Amino acid sequence: MRLPVSYLGGIPLTGPRAHHIDQTYQRIAADNPARRRAVGPATIRLAHAMFKTALGDAVRQRMVPFNAAEAVELPEYTRPEVEPWGAEEVGAFLDEAATDRLSVMWELIGLHGMRRGEACGATWTGLDDTRSVLTIFRQITDSGGDPGVWAPKTRSGKRKVGLDATTLGALLAHRATQDIERERLGPTWCNGTLPNEHGDPVELSELMFTRPDGRYLDPS
Known part of the structure; x- marks a missing residue:
């Protein structure tokens, strides 16, 4: 709802018509060149x-006489097919990434099915070695284009990832390297602050994977 509401501006609940909503989506598309994503x-x-x-809820509660969104026809869209990498491709990528500062993050994504956002939000407090x-x-x-910090998309609000001995060892080695980076920067090391799904600021801490200055990674 954030995108339509922000573009519809001051139009009252009883005011939107189909052409207002259609123009909103056209404006969103027109503004894409100025967005980071x-x-x-x-x-x-x-x-x-x-x-x-x-x-529709507003119609049932008799707040508006009709649902203007039902009269809007969106362009045809077919979700593109995703071709997952095979074992050889994953292996080749991880071999190339072995010397990267975030090599174990790529390993978690490639071998353990972690999503990008989950890897960026993973914390040392969540590791049971x-x-x-x-x-x-x-x-x-x-x-x-606006980063935020949300709970994982699971019923319990958290997700467990099993680790093999090799990945666990790589994670512990990464933690030792990160400790050195943090000590080198001292008080300037900071994970940063992001809004949660309610718009409230959340001060990040104990992130496993960060930029060299300690700031969080953007999943894009």
């Missing part, structure tokens, strides 16, 4: 579905 048709469709649901389990309590998202 373009808003694609999939995001527009998700926003439209949420907007239509909200107006005795049981070789990494629990993801939050993920860093990038919605429409």
